[in-house]
Amino acid sequence: MASAQPQCSIVGQGAIGLLAASRLQLAGWAVDLWLRQPNPLRIDFHPLQGPGQSLNFAACQRPAELLFIPVKAYAALPCLQQLQPLLQPGTQIVISHNGMPDLATLQRHVTVNQGLWFLSTSQAAMRTATGVRHTGAGSSVLAALNDTALSSQPKVEPWLNTALGPLTITADIQPALWRKLAINAAINPLTAIHGINNGALAAAEFQAQLEAIVSEVCVVAAAEGMHLPLAETLQQVQQVIAATAANYSSMLQDVRVGRRTELAAITGYIVNTAARHGLAVPANQALWQALASTA
Structure with a gap:
C-alpha cells in the first residue's frame, strides 16, 4: 500500500509533527523525518482510541517532494531557509505553527516552481517520554499561498487529510x-x-x-x-x-x-x-x- 503513495517528509519531532507522521504511516504512506541528528526514530504512538503502537521512522537526508514543517513560529523562516537548497523543483511546502504567521516573508523564500501552503490545526497532541499521544480530536484548515500550490491541490489534499484531517481547503486562511x-x-x-x-x-x-x-x-x-x-x-x-x-x-x-x-x-x-x-x-x-x- 505504501508504494502507491508519494513519499513525504516531516520536519522535527514535535507533537503535531509526530501525530501527522504516525497517522500517515498507519495509513500506508511512506514518511520520513528531517531531524537535527539524522538518526532513525522509534516512537510509541497512542491514538485517541485503541491500543498504542510502536512505529519506526527513517531520517531523511534530502526532503521529499511533500514537505511538512510544523515548527515553532520563530523557527519557521530559518527552517525554510536552511532546507531551501535541498528542495526539489515542484516541492510542496506546508508550514504550520501557533500564532500569526508572516505569510509575505515566507512567500519570498520559495521559488516560483515550489508550492507554499499554510495549515492551521486544532488537532491536539502531547509528547510523552517515548513518543506522542493524540489527546484531542480536531480539524485543520489549509490555504495555498501561491499559484504552484493551487495547481497541486489534488496531490496535497489527500496527504494532509490523512495526516491531520478532517481537512478544509480555503482561499482565505x-x-x-x-x-x-x-x-x-x-x-x-x-x-x-x-x-x-x-x-x-x-x-x-x-x-x-x-x-x-x-x-x-x-x-x-x-x-x-x-x-x-x-x-x-x-x-x-x-x-x-x-x-x-x-x-x-x-x-x-x-x-x-x-x-x-x-x-x-x-x-x-x-x-x-x-x-x-x-x-x-x-x-x-x-x-x-x-x-x-x-x-
Missing part, C-alpha cells in the same frame, strides 16, 4: 488564523503563568480574564478588517479548554524546560498590532509583561 490566535492567546499564556493544564481554565476564577483577553483580540481583529464575534469566539475557547482538558499547553511545556516560547507570535502580535491602531489591550499587555522574558 485569515479567518482561521484569527480564530486560532484568539484561542492560543486565551489558553497558552494563562496556563504558562499558573502552571496548570488547559482544563483548569474552566474554573470560575479565570472567566473574567478569559473574556477580557478574547474581547481585546476581537477588537484588534476588527481594526485589521476581520470580524471575530466575541460570544462565538469565547464559546470556541471554552470548547477547546474542555476538549483538551488534560493537556499542558506547548507554552507551559516550553516554560518548564526553559525553552523559548511562541509568545511573540501570539500575545506579542496582539499587543503590537493594537499599538499600531492606537488601541489599549491591558489584559494582553499584562500577559506579555509577565512572560516577555520567555519570548
Whole structure:
C-alpha cells in the first residue's frame, strides 16, 4: 500500500509533527523525518482510541517532494531557509505553527516552481517520554499561498487529510488564523503563568480574564478588517479548554524546560498590532509583561 503513495517528509519531532507522521504511516504512506541528528526514530504512538503502537521512522537526508514543517513560529523562516537548497523543483511546502504567521516573508523564500501552503490545526497532541499521544480530536484548515500550490491541490489534499484531517481547503486562511490566535492567546499564556493544564481554565476564577483577553483580540481583529464575534469566539475557547482538558499547553511545556516560547507570535502580535491602531489591550499587555522574558 505504501508504494502507491508519494513519499513525504516531516520536519522535527514535535507533537503535531509526530501525530501527522504516525497517522500517515498507519495509513500506508511512506514518511520520513528531517531531524537535527539524522538518526532513525522509534516512537510509541497512542491514538485517541485503541491500543498504542510502536512505529519506526527513517531520517531523511534530502526532503521529499511533500514537505511538512510544523515548527515553532520563530523557527519557521530559518527552517525554510536552511532546507531551501535541498528542495526539489515542484516541492510542496506546508508550514504550520501557533500564532500569526508572516505569510509575505515566507512567500519570498520559495521559488516560483515550489508550492507554499499554510495549515492551521486544532488537532491536539502531547509528547510523552517515548513518543506522542493524540489527546484531542480536531480539524485543520489549509490555504495555498501561491499559484504552484493551487495547481497541486489534488496531490496535497489527500496527504494532509490523512495526516491531520478532517481537512478544509480555503482561499482565505485569515479567518482561521484569527480564530486560532484568539484561542492560543486565551489558553497558552494563562496556563504558562499558573502552571496548570488547559482544563483548569474552566474554573470560575479565570472567566473574567478569559473574556477580557478574547474581547481585546476581537477588537484588534476588527481594526485589521476581520470580524471575530466575541460570544462565538469565547464559546470556541471554552470548547477547546474542555476538549483538551488534560493537556499542558506547548507554552507551559516550553516554560518548564526553559525553552523559548511562541509568545511573540501570539500575545506579542496582539499587543503590537493594537499599538499600531492606537488601541489599549491591558489584559494582553499584562500577559506579555509577565512572560516577555520567555519570548
